[in-house]
Amino acid sequence: MPPKDRGRGKLPVPLPRDMILKDTEGKVWRLGSQIGHGGFGLIYLASPQTHVPVEDDAVHVIKVEYLENGPLFSELKFYQRAAKQEHIRKWMNLKKIRCLGIPVFWGSGLAEYKGKSYRFMAMERLGEDLQRIFEACGRRFKKETVLQLGARMLDTLEYIHENEYVHGDIKAANLLLGYTNPHEVYLADYGLSYRYCPNGNHKQYQENPRKGHNGTIEFTSVDAHKGVAPSRRGDLEILGYCMLQWLCGKLPWEQNLKDPVAVQTAKTKLMDELPDSVMEWDSSGSSCSEISKFLACVYGLAYDEKPKYQVLKKILLDGLESSGTRYDGPLEFSAAACTRTHCAAKVSKVRLPKPMPKPVQQKQKKMEGEEYVCQNKACTGVTGKQLQGEEKPTKFNRMLHQTEPQQVRLPKPSPKPVQQKQNTVKEEEYNCLSRPHARVTHRQFQAEEKPVKFYTTIQETEHPQKKDTARELPPFDPQATFSESKKKHNQLLTTDYPVSLQETG
Incomplete structure (x- = not known):
């Protein structure tokens, strides 16, 4: 039975951290810290590993509402019916398609x-x-990013509509x-989803x-x-x-948001x-041509x-x-109106991969025998892209580093290729076809990176070769060896063995 409306809009009393919840399938979950809230509920980090505290890099969350609230009930029904x-x-x-853009549903309960x-849930x-991100970029996305987002959302909406x-x-x-791949985009919050058919x-x-x-009101x-x-x-x-808002920075009716009728008139x-x-709304005119065609259809x-989804998608793909x-390529959140100094620090929060674990960094310093210094100061603000001019070390160079660690002295390395290696792993996991089974988590990155050999550092071999003492013996002389053997043989023939003679007598 759907919930009653009298509880709609109430934020629940927060649940305590480390509380154990059991869903309808019998799976147990441990709550972590609260990381957000919506109009009707709270969001917590969570983990199915109930014997240990939930870490900050957990890959699951739990949304909580009062039982009588409505939005979470509607969202739950959507996932159960349409998002298996x-x-x-x-x-x-x-x-x-590589990624559909619907979050993975793991379970629900009371x-x-x-x-x-x-x-x-x-x-x-x-x-x-x-x-x-839109606010951090000066309220404007570049045209290519807008078209990418639109085409991907068409894929998501087509699936939802077909269900x-x-x-x-x-x-x-x-x-x-x-969370693990910032080049994927997901449509979330199905609290207002509606079963139209x-x-x-x-x-x-x-x-x-x-x-x-x-x-x-801005987008409805x-x-x-009209109801x-x-x-x-x-x-x-x-x-x-x-x-239209992402590309132009604003909508024609944004100054009248407190007057719904005026907004309706402007949209009509x-x-x-x-x-x-639409073409006249943007100062450049031609920048909105794809969006004007899209809305006309x-x-x-x-x-x-x-709708003819493929026709609509082709309009965006042509652009x-x-x-x-x-x-389906990488997303770049920048625009002409967004200066690089304004966006670099803020957008890097989205695109920055998880930093290397401290134990690995300490091991690097120990092997080098000196403080780990970055050559290029720009790498301290890394956003996941390789710096210009850097090249990935070749296989030959890596072998040279390992076999002659004391003779070859390299310049102090930049950690960027290591960061790029992490991003390469993230690009490989870009294919979310097998999600959630093959989704790589931050904790898995840590477990996998510890034995990884960092190509930019001089390393001691893990198993140093034992010294070959046989090579220190004098050279082999066949004649001397034969003479020595003959001398010992003659000595054996001339030696008396009194004990043996008494025993025979």
Whole structure:
């Protein structure tokens, strides 16, 4: 039974750290520290390893709400009905895509604390949300990044729509980068998701003023302003508004957000006057051509019509092709309006790989016998890219370092290639086809990196060769050896053995 509305909006009393929860499948979870909260619930780090405390690099989270709250119940039903991992993998194989962008659902259950009933849901941990990155980059993304995000979200929405659901609240705050791979993007928060086509029967178009202006006012669809139930065309319209804001930095109605009717009027005017209305909104004009075409296609859809996702995706891919960018390639969050000094430090928080474990660094210092100094000062602000001019050491050089550690004295190395090696591992895990089974965690990185030989440092061999004492003997002389042997033989023949003679007598 769905929860009652009277509890909607209440933040729960925080649960204690190290509390043990058991989900409906019998799996137990240990709570860690609280890392966030939404409008209705709290988010904790969590781990299925209940015998040890939850570490800060845990790869699971648990969302908690009061039992009577509604959003988590709606989100849970979406995952149970539409986001089973075996279905997602089949879809990815069918569509030949690397990552679908739906977080992994691990389980759910109920809990009691201080007389209150809670509902919880265990999920995979995600990284930074796009809204924070958008603000850090001066509220503007480069065009290639906008088109990449739009094309990937089309893949996600097509899957959701094919499983009878719409999201209803697409926005940068609900788009999160992967925790272990920041070049993946996920659509999260299905608390407002809606089953628009239960059992294959599409909901009828019906305006309801009492439910008007539902959703996030900047991006919600014209249908939602009229109180119409969410639909596929509504999701795509919202995505178009998001891309327009990411590219241009703002939307035409942002100055009237306190007046929902004025926002509705501005959106209606924009859609009615496509494509000129979008082309004129950006100062450069041509920069918005793909978005204007995208919104024009969406505007032509009927309420219950199935969108032509591949046609919409091709509009965005054509824009990427002209710039030589792959839609599933690395994401770069920078823009013309975003100075490098403004973005470098903040964006590096998103793209910076986990630093090397301290024991490994100490081992490096011990082997070198001197303080570990970075040649290039720029590497102290590394963002995961290799510095210009650096080359990966060859196999021959690595062998030379290992066999002659005392004779070959190299310059003090830059740690950048080591960082690049970590990023190479992250790029290999970019293929999330087998997720969650093959997802590499930060803790796994630490376990795997300890025996790794760092190519940029001089190393002592792990098993030093024993000294060959045989090589210190005098040279072999056959004649001398033969003479010595004959002398010993003659001595044996002339020697008396009194004990032996008495025994024979």
